[in-house]
Amino acid sequence: MHEVSVMSSIIESVLEELKKYNVEKVEEVHLTIGEMTFLGEDQLSFAFEILSKGTLLEGSQLIIGHEDAEVKCRSCQYQGAPDRLDDEIYHSSMPTLNCPKCGRGVELTKGKSCLVRSVKVVEADVPVQG
Ligand SMILES: [Zn+2]
Incomplete structure (x- = not known):
């Protein structure tokens, strides 16, 4: 654990x-x-x-x-809440590390x-x- x-x-x-x-x-x-x-x-x-x-x-x-979680994108300068993926098994949404605006990889800032x-x-x- x-x-x-x-x-x-x-x-x-x-x-x-x-x-x-x-x-x-x-x-x-x-x-x-x-x-x-x-x-x-x-x-x-x-x-x-x-x-x-x-x-x-x-x-x-x-x-x-x-x-x-909060992310920052180096490609399009997006900063804020991450894109989320719904998890149907756990009934929650998981942040992804893809930019919600341009889809590229983002950096986790929070x-x-x-x-x-x-x-x-x-x-x-x-x-x-x-
Ligand atoms: Zn971006």
Whole structure:
């Protein structure tokens, strides 16, 4: 499960960041994941629960925000939402890496994030550099 190793490094970096502050208790961890990371939200939450046990993050809530994919075309300078392909099996639409305007290959500019936006602790909000 890919999510476990991802979550393990996320928790590690959050704990490292929290060392700088006098934190008693962590209430919420805000995470942003891009749709192009293909990380499962349920798997992430599950991994968070397991991996946070025995750490400062135990009992805190993981709040997951989403980042939609955005692309940039070098051929026609298009920038914005990607072309999407409907997936009938999963009832979702998958972004493609073809330009919606000219059909050429595009560069992914957004949607690959997997980072902690902020951590809510008992005393104050702690900004985390992502
Ligand atoms: Zn284009």
